[in-house]
Amino acid sequence: xxxxxxxxxxxxxxxxxxxxxxxxxxxxxxFGGALxxxxxxxxxxxxxxxxxxxxxxxxxxQVLPGxxxxxxxxxxxxxxxxxxxxxxxxAGFLLLPSMLIIGIAALFQQFQHVPQVQGALHGMGAxxxxxxxxxxxxxARTLRGQRIGIAVAVLSFxxxxxxxxxxxxxxxxxxxxxxxxxxxxxxQ
Amino acid sequence: xxxxDLFALFLHFLSLSVFATGGAMSLxxxxxxxxxxxxxxxxxxxxxxxxxxxxxxxxxxxxFVTVMGWQIAGVQGALATTLGLxxxxxxxxxxxSRLGRRAQFERALRVMQRGLGPVAIGLMVSTSFxxxxxxxxxxxxxxxxxxxxxxxxxxxxxxxLLIFAAGALGAFIPW
Numbered sequence: 341x342x343x344x345x346x347x348x349x350x351x352x353x354x355x356x357x358x359x360x361x362x363x364x365x366x367x368x369x370x371f372g373g374a375l376x377x378x379x380x381x382x383x384x385x386x387x388x389x390x391x392x393x394x395x396x397x398x399x400x401x402q403v404l405p406g407x408x409x410x411x412x413x414x415x416x417x418x419x420x421x422x423x424x425x426x427x428x429x430x431a432g433f434l435l436l437p438s439m440l441i442i443g444i445a446a447l448f449q450q451f452q453h454v455p456q457v458q459g460a461l462h463g464m465g466a467x468x469x470x471x472x473x474x475x476x477x478x479x480a481r482t483l484r485g486q487r488i489g490i491a492v493a494v495l496s497f498x499x500x501x502x503x504x505x506x507x508x509x510x511x512x513x514x515x516x517x518x519x520x521x522x523x524x525x526x527x528q
Numbered sequence: 529x530x531x532x533d534l535f536a537l538f539l540h541f542l543s544l545s546v547f548a549t550g551g552a553m554s555l556x557x558x559x560x561x562x563x564x565x566x567x568x569x570x571x572x573x574x575x576x577x578x579x580x581x582x583x584x585x586x587x588x589x590x591x592f593v594t595v596m597g598w599q600i601a602g603v604q605g606a607l608a609t610t611l612g613l614x615x616x617x618x619x620x621x622x623x624x625s626r627l628g629r630r631a632q633f634e635r636a637l638r639v640m641q642r643g644l645g646p647v648a649i650g651l652m653v654s655t656s657f658x659x660x661x662x663x664x665x666x667x668x669x670x671x672x673x674x675x676x677x678x679x680x681x682x683x684x685x686x687x688x689l690l691i692f693a694a695g696a697l698g699a700f701i702p703w
Contacts, residue, residue, distance in 0.1 A: 409588045473656045501658065
C-alpha cells in the first residue's frame with residue numbers, strides 16, 4: 341500500500357491464506373486477551389504495521405461497533421487485501437479456537453456429573469471473575485482526575501449493573517451525551 | 529430450540545455488537561439478562577462456566593460467547609452467538625476506510641474515544657459486579673476471587689496459571 345512508510349514496515353501480506361494463517365496462529369497463542377499477541381505478530385514479527393499505525397488502527401477498533409479484537413482483524417485484513425482479506429483474517433481468528441473450545445466444553449459436559457469436575461469449574465470460574473475484576477479496576481484507574489469521566493462511568497454502572505438496563509439504551513443516551521461532552525470540552 | 533428462538537438469539541447478539549465499545553466481556557451483563565434472566569436458556573452457573581472455560585483455553589476473549597451459544601443450542605447456537613457478535617464488524621470498517629485518514633475523521637475518533645471510554649468502564653464494572661455478587665459457594669468463591677485479584681496485583685504469575693490452579697483447588701474442596 342502506498343501509505344505504508346518503507347523504513348518501519350516490511351512487505352505487506354501477500355495472500356488471504358497468509359492472513360488466515362497468521363491470525364489463526366495469533367488466536368491459538370492468546371490467553372487472556374488477544375491484543376498483546378496481535379501486536380507481537382503484526383508489528384514485530386511480520387512488520388505489516390509500524391507501532392504508530394498499530395495504535396491508530398487499535399483506536400479505531402475500540403470506537404467502532406463490535407468487539408475490539410474482531411474489528412481489528414477486519415480492519416487489518418481490509419487494509420491490505422480488501423473484503424477477502426477481512427474475511428480471511430476474521431476466519432483465521434475465530435475458526436480454530438471455536439472448534440477447540442467447543443471440544444473442551446463438550447468434554448466437560450460429558451463429565452459434569454462428577455463432583456470434582458463441577459468443583460474444578462467453580463474454582464476456574466471464580467479465578468476468571470478475579471481476572472475480570474482486575475481488568476475493570478485497571479480500566480477504572482485511568483479515570484483518575486477526570487470528574488466528568490468518573491460521573492459517566494458511575495452512571496453507566498448504575499444503569500447496566502444495578503438497573504439492568506440494556507446496553508443499547510445506555511449507549512443511545514449516556515453514550516451520546518458523553519461523546520457530546522467530550523466534543524464540547526475540546527472543541528478544537 | 530425453535531428456529532425462531534435461534535434467530536432471535538442471533539439478532540440479540542447482533543444488536544449487542546452494534547453497541548459494543550471495548551471488548552466482548554463488557555457486554556456480559558446484558559447477555560446474562562437475555563440468556564439467564566429473561567429466557568432461562570442457561571443457569572447462572574452455566575453462564576460462569578462458559579467464561580471459565582474460555583479463559584482457560586487459548587483464543588480471543590469472545591470465545592465465551594461461543595461456548596454460551598453451544599450450551600444453548602449446540603453448534604447452531606454457537607454460530608448464532610459468535611456470528612451475531614462478529615458480523616457487524618465486517619460492515620463498519622469499510623465505511624471507515626472510505627473516510628480515510630482525513631484530519632476531521634481523526635478528530636472525531638479522538639472525541640468518540642474520550643466519550644465512550646468511561647461508558648465502557650462502567651460496563652466492565654457491571655460485568656464484575658454481576659459475577660462477584662453470585663459467586664459460587666459464597667465465601668469459597670469470594671475467597672478465590674479475592675486471592676486471584678491479590679496475586680494479579682502483587683505478582684507476575686500468568687493469569688491462565690491462576691485459573692488452572694483455582695481449578696485444581698476447586699476439584700478437591702467441597703462446595
